[in-house]
Amino acid sequence: MIKKTYTKPSLFASLGDMLDHSHPLFRLADKIEWSRFEEAFSPLYCNENGRPCKPIRLMCGLLILKHVRDISDESVVEQWSENPYYQYFCGMDEFTTSAPCASSELVHFRHRIGEKGIELILAESIRVNDDHDDRDTHKTAFIDSTVQEKNVTFPTDAKLLKKVVDKILKIVKAEGLPLRQSYRRTLKALYRDQRFRNHPKNWKKARKADRRLRTIAGRLLRELQRNLGDNHKYDEQINIFIRVVNQKRGDKNKIYSIHEPDVQCISKGKDHKKYEFGNKVSIVRSITGLILGALSFRNEYDGHTIEDSLKQVERLTGQKIRNLASDRGYRGKKEVNGTKILIPDTPKADDSYYKKRKKRELFCKRAGIEPTISHVKHDFRMERNFYKGVFGDNINVMLAAAAYNFKRAMRLLLRLVEMAIYWTKKLGTATKSMDFATAPIGLDLFKANFLRVD
Numbered sequence: 250m251i252k253k254t255y256t257k258p259s260l261f262a263s264l265g266d267m268l269d270h271s272h273p274l275f276r277l278a279d280k281i282e283w284s285r286f287e288e289a290f291s292p293l294y295c296n297e298n299g300r301p302c303k304p305i306r307l308m309c310g311l312l313i314l315k316h317v318r319d320i321s322d323e324s325v326v327e328q329w330s331e332n333p334y335y336q337y338f339c340g341m342d343e344f345t346t347s348a349p350c351a352s353s354e355l356v357h358f359r360h361r362i363g364e365k366g367i368e369l370i371l372a373e374s375i376r377v378n379d380d381h382d383d384r385d386t387h388k389t390a391f392i393d394s395t396v397q398e399k400n401v402t403f404p405t406d407a408k409l410l411k412k413v414v415d416k417i418l419k420i421v422k423a424e425g426l427p428l429r430q431s432y433r434r435t436l437k438a439l440y441r442d443q444r445f446r447n448h449p450k451n452w453k454k455a456r457k458a459d460r461r462l463r464t465i466a467g468r469l470l471r472e473l474q475r476n477l478g479d480n481h482k483y484d485e486q487i488n489i490f491i492r493v494v495n496q497k498r499g500d501k502n503k504i505y506s507i508h509e510p511d512v513q514c515i516s517k518g519k520d521h522k523k524y525e526f527g528n529k530v531s532i533v534r535s536i537t538g539l540i541l542g543a544l545s546f547r548n549e550y551d552g553h554t555i556e557d558s559l560k561q562v563e564r565l566t567g568q569k570i571r572n573l574a575s576d577r578g579y580r581g582k583k584e585v586n587g588t589k590i591l592i593p594d595t596p597k598a599d600d601s602y603y604k605k606r607k608k609r610e611l612f613c614k615r616a617g618i619e620p621t622i623s624h625v626k627h628d629f630r631m632e633r634n635f636y637k638g639v640f641g642d643n644i645n646v647m648l649a650a651a652a653y654n655f656k657r658a659m660r661l662l663l664r665l666v667e668m669a670i671y672w673t674k675k676l677g678t679a680t681k682s683m684d685f686a687t688a689p690i691g692l693d694l695f696k697a698n699f700l701r702v703d
Contacts, residue, residue, distance in 0.1 A: 251294035251302060263342050268333060271666040273659035278338040280377055280658065283309070289369055293361050303350050308358045309370065310339035311349065316629050316652035322352040359636075359644060367644045367651075371543065372565045374654035378539050378661070389572045389611075390541055391534045391618045392558060392579070394551050395626070396515050397646055398527040400635045401506040407443050410462045412507050413490050417469045420483055426476040432465050439465075467494050511639050513548040527634060528642045531558045532625070532650070533570075534618045539657065540625070541566055543650035545643045551575075552582040559588055574615045625649050629656075 268275055283306045290305050314335055315325040329335045329349050336344060359367070402408065414436065421428050439458040446455035470490050477483065489510055496503050505512045505526050515525050531554040533542035542562040546554050555573070563569055574591040582590045593612045596605045626632040631649035634641060 251291055251296055264333060264337050264344055265342075267344075268337055271663070272334055273663045274334045274338050276662040276666070277377070277655060277659050278310075280662070281373060282376070283340065285373060286369065290362055290366060303354060303358075304340060306340040307349055308355065310335075311355060312359070312648065313370065313652065313655060314338065315355070316648045317655055319628055319630055321635075322355045326350065326352045326355075360640075364640070364643050364647075367647045368561070368565070371647045371651040371654075374651040374658070375539065375541060375565055377658045378654055387535055387541060387562075387566055387568045388570065389536050389574070390562070390570045391536070391615045392531065392555065392573055392575045393534075393618045393622060394529055394531050394554060394578070395622050396517060396525040396527050397530045397545065397631055397634050397642060398525050399506070399509050399512050399642075400633050401509055401512055401526055404505040404526065407459055407462065409493050409504070409507065410459075410466045411440070413466050413493050414462070414469060416486065416507070417466075417473050417490065420473065420486075421476075424477070424480070426473070428469075429472060432469070436462070436465065463494060466490075470494060509638070511547075511642075515548055528639075529554070530631070530646045531555075532618065532622055533558050533562050533573075534621050536614065538617065538621065540621065540650045540653055541570075543625075543646045545639075545646045551578040552580070555579065555582055555585045555588075555590065559585060574611055576615070621653070625653050629653050 265275070270276070286309045287305050290309075294302055311325055311329065314320075314329075315322065318325070318328075320328065325335075326348055329339070330346055333344050339349070362369075414432075418428075418431065420426075439462050442451075442454050442458035443462075444455075445451050470487070474487065477487075489504060489507055492504050493507065503514070504510050505514060511528075512526050513528055515527065515529060516523060517525065519525075529546045529548055531542070531544050531546060531551075532540060535541050542558050542565060544554070544558050544561050546557075555575075559570060559573070570588050572589050572591055573585075577592060579590060580592060584590060591608075591611065593608075596608070600608075626649075629649040629652040631646060634645045636642070636645050
């Protein structure tokens with residue numbers, strides 16, 4: 250049942266009166282339009298029956314804080330009861346020491362609002378930054394792709410076959426099925442032979458153990474299928490087991506993880522990491538450093554991701570990008586739905602010196618998307634995706650991009666406060682009576698020093 254957020258006036262002092270109003274989280278909480286989330290997510294709840302739910306602002310605030318602070322569901326719930334700024338950010342009027350909700354409720358909330366709800370949070374993170382950027386800055390943007398790694402171990406045939414055998418034995422025990430032979434003693438010896446396979450003396454023995462393990466896994470799998478009969482409870486798992494046992498080295502659409510069968514093997518040409526296991530992600534960044542779009546794919550060619558990425562940017566910002574600069578991985582695309590695709594190439598013979606210089610400057614700026622992707626990965630939980638399935642791939646990249654934009658807004662708001670205090674002291678006026686937006690000298694110097702385009 251839907252539960253609305255009520256603001257109860259305090260007789261003495263509210264939580265907001267006790268906090269520092271120049272704190273970035275405090276200012277960001279006042280800048281976000283929380284009513285936008287209330288209107289969008291209220292129809293997802295029943296108005297008449299059921300247990301009253303947690304306030305929508307509370308759940309959205311916890312999701313944002315989780316990715317902004319790069320912590321888990323359990324940690325953000327635990328820290329919320331200790332941090333008054335977290336509580337003010339989530340709409341609380343009084344400080345409370347109790348936990349706001351169970352950490353599992355965040356999982357249910359993410360599935361309730363779905364990908365459209367997460368995209369709405371990303372759109373709000375872009376709107377929050379619009380006050381600091383000109384609208385024309387969205388006309389030229391940069392695009393690049395990266396890999397969002399899944400939380401899976403590095404796959405090998407030995408690991409996968411061992412998991413298949415363990416899961417088959419677990420199903421046999423749970424269903425009470427007869428088993429002709431469990432191979433427990435044999436498997437223990439095979440696991441011992443597979444250790445230290447890189448040593449020259451152990452290589453042949455390990456390869457022989459791998460073949461024997463595949464044979465045993467196939468025997469147990471076929472016996473399980475015969476004994477289950479008309480029981481179709483484990484059909485999905487058995488289909489995955491069959492693919493793992495039968496797949497060969499050069500096969501396509503291989504299984505790299507039993508609990509995440511949709512994981513892709515992607516090679517981006519990195520020296521330190523030849524193969525990455527996850528999915529491809531497309532990031533669109535404005536010329537001022539704001540992320541305008543973040544979309545998840547499987548393992549498509551980079552040029553095929555442009556159209557869907559541009560559609561998402563148009564949905565989120567309401568504007569169409571005119572020029573989209575990319576690297577040479579997007580070769581083959583010159584124009585997509587009226588957007589010109591710019592790729593670094595040898596200058597034309599009839600290009601003037603001015604045109605050559607402008608192109609060079611544009612592609613030098615395009616390189617700025619690389620550190621942006623690195624920050625999104627290492628600071629906002631996109632380096633390793635812990636969410637389940639393809640749905641988890643899609644929402645994690647958008648939440649990480651939204652957290653990056655919110656963090657950018659927090660830094661700009663903090664710098665605004667610092668510059669306001671500086672010019673207040675310099676001009677000898679009181680901070681409360683100064684309208685910083687109408688101070689021409691202070692505003693011009695602030696834009697010149699802190700809103701520079703890198």
